[in-house]
Amino acid sequence: MNESHPLPLADWLLAMADDQLILAHRNSEWIGHAPILEEDIALANIAQDELGHAMVLYELHAALTGADPDALAFFRDTAAYRSAQFVEQPKGDWAFTMLRQYLFDAAEMALLTRLVDSAYAPLAQAAAKMRNEELYHYRHSSVWLQRLGRGTAESHQRTQAALDALWPLAGQLFAPLPGDALLVAAGVIPPAAAWQEAWEEVVRPFLIACNLTIPAQTAPPPADRARHSPHLAPLLAEMQQVARFDPEAAW
Amino acid sequence: MKQERIWQALNEVADPEIPVVSLVEMGIVREARLDGDDAVTVVITPTFSGCPALHVMRQEIEAKMRALGFAQVTVETTLHPPWSSDWISDAARQKLKAFGLAPPPQHNGRIELTFLAPVACPYCDSTNTGVKNNFGSTLCRAIHYCYACQQPFEQFKAL
Numbered sequence: 293m294n295e296s297h298p299l300p301l302a303d304w305l306l307a308m309a310d311d312q313l314i315l316a317h318r319n320s321e322w323i324g325h326a327p328i329l330e331e332d333i334a335l336a337n338i339a340q341d342e343l344g345h346a347m348v349l350y351e352l353h354a355a356l357t358g359a360d361p362d363a364l365a366f367f368r369d370t371a372a373y374r375s376a377q378f379v380e381q382p383k384g385d386w387a388f389t390m391l392r393q394y395l396f397d398a399a400e401m402a403l404l405t406r407l408v409d410s411a412y413a414p415l416a417q418a419a420a421k422m423r424n425e426e427l428y429h430y431r432h433s434s435v436w437l438q439r440l441g442r443g444t445a446e447s448h449q450r451t452q453a454a455l456d457a458l459w460p461l462a463g464q465l466f467a468p469l470p471g472d473a474l475l476v477a478a479g480v481i482p483p484a485a486a487w488q489e490a491w492e493e494v495v496r497p498f499l500i501a502c503n504l505t506i507p508a509q510t511a512p513p514p515a516d517r518a519r520h521s522p523h524l525a526p527l528l529a530e531m532q533q534v535a536r537f538d539p540e541a542a543w
Numbered sequence: 544m545k546q547e548r549i550w551q552a553l554n555e556v557a558d559p560e561i562p563v564v565s566l567v568e569m570g571i572v573r574e575a576r577l578d579g580d581d582a583v584t585v586v587i588t589p590t591f592s593g594c595p596a597l598h599v600m601r602q603e604i605e606a607k608m609r610a611l612g613f614a615q616v617t618v619e620t621t622l623h624p625p626w627s628s629d630w631i632s633d634a635a636r637q638k639l640k641a642f643g644l645a646p647p648p649q650h651n652g653r654i655e656l657t658f659l660a661p662v663a664c665p666y667c668d669s670t671n672t673g674v675k676n677n678f679g680s681t682l683c684r685a686i687h688y689c690y691a692c693q694q695p696f697e698q699f700k701a702l
Contacts, residue, residue, distance in 0.1 A: 330675065330676040330678075330686075333676060333678050333679065333680070333686075334676060334677065334678040336678075337678035337679075337682055338678070340593045340595070340682055341591065341592070341593045341682060342593075343593050344589075344591060344592035344593020344594070344682075345592060345593070347592070347593070348592050348622070417622050417623035417624075417625070418622055420622075420623070420624075420625050421592055421622045421623075421625040421626075422592060424625060424654055424702050425591055425592065425593075425702065427654055427655060428677055428678070428700070431658065431677070432677055432678070
């Protein structure tokens with residue numbers, strides 16, 4: 293076993309959980325600000341589901357390491373987070389939020405569909421649970437993306453701009469972590485390349501059908517999950533503010 | 544005998560978000576195990592994994608079991624098998640409908656297929672209805688509108 297990664301599964305679960313938590317927080321920023329009331333409610337629900345998925349993954353991590361899930365969320369500094377820069381980006385406009393949600397939902401569906409066969413039973417069981425909930429997100433963001441991409445000139449232009457900004461970052465969602473080879477060999481997680489390929493097979497034709505142009509990947513996506521965009525620190529400062537103000541508080 | 548009393552008591556614990564049905568009728572309580580004379584373990588499973596009512600359910604189950612005389616009560620959560628809306632009992636479906644909440648369609652594991660199924664209005668039974676929002680006031684509800692009786696209504700989502 294690799295000395296520097298005594299618990300590759302714990303590392304992997306932490307990265308996946310952090311993506312869910314940070315995206316949940318970004319989506320929650322729309323509460324009270326969404327373009328229509330129905331979408332305010334929908335985004336709040338989706339954020340709450342992602343938060344639930346983060347909790348499930350933190351608990352799986354905690355079962356291996358003894359960590360406290362609440363402490364993982366509220367008392368870790370930027371450098372200890374393992375979120376991808378894709379989910380850290382500010383929420384942007386509605387097109388940016390929906391495009392990111394669609395790309396993320398499709399990635400999650402592709403992952404969960406494979407994880408239900410994981411050799412690690414607790415992960416396989418959690419995946420089966422999360423997949424059923426994810427169906428609702430995936431459908432919602434898919435419908436929105438069609439409306440935005442094929443809607444007005446302005447909605448199309450904004451959605452294309454979002455794709456141009458997000459596509460180069462999306463690859464990091466799949467980028468293998470240093471300890472992943474062991475997990476893949478043991479049948480615990482799918483190979484990163486197969487996961488990404490399955491995702492592209494779904495999203496490429498769909499984006500084209502939405503009248504969008506997929507930008508060329510001119511540089512490799514960020515790979516190291518210990519390096520963050522400048523947007524994570526302010527997000528954590530806000531998200532962790534109350535918990536850190538009174539760490540002993542109970543509610 | 545003791546098992547029977549435990550389940551009877553559990554069946555009195557109402558769903559915190561839908562108080563007309565019990566946690567047992569909703570299929571949320573999976574198991575009750577006696578561990579000796581004064582200890583019991585109750586296993587529950589969440590409907591949606593982000594359900595914020597879980598801690599209330601735990602507290603209420605614990606209080607109910609203590610009232611039955613158990614000194615030691617453990618409430619465990621499991622995700623396996625994943626909760627299915629197909630587990631909601633027929634009696635509970637009737638109660639949901641009377642509460643104004645359209646019951647979820649049976650899906651036998653194919654949730655995708657229910658997305659296109661017509662939803663009957665819980666007030667007038669018309670299927671001349673349309674979905675207004677796949678997300679509602681709680682994680683488990685969607686918002687529909689009945690064109691026959693001009694009423695908005697909520698549906699318990701298939702899961």
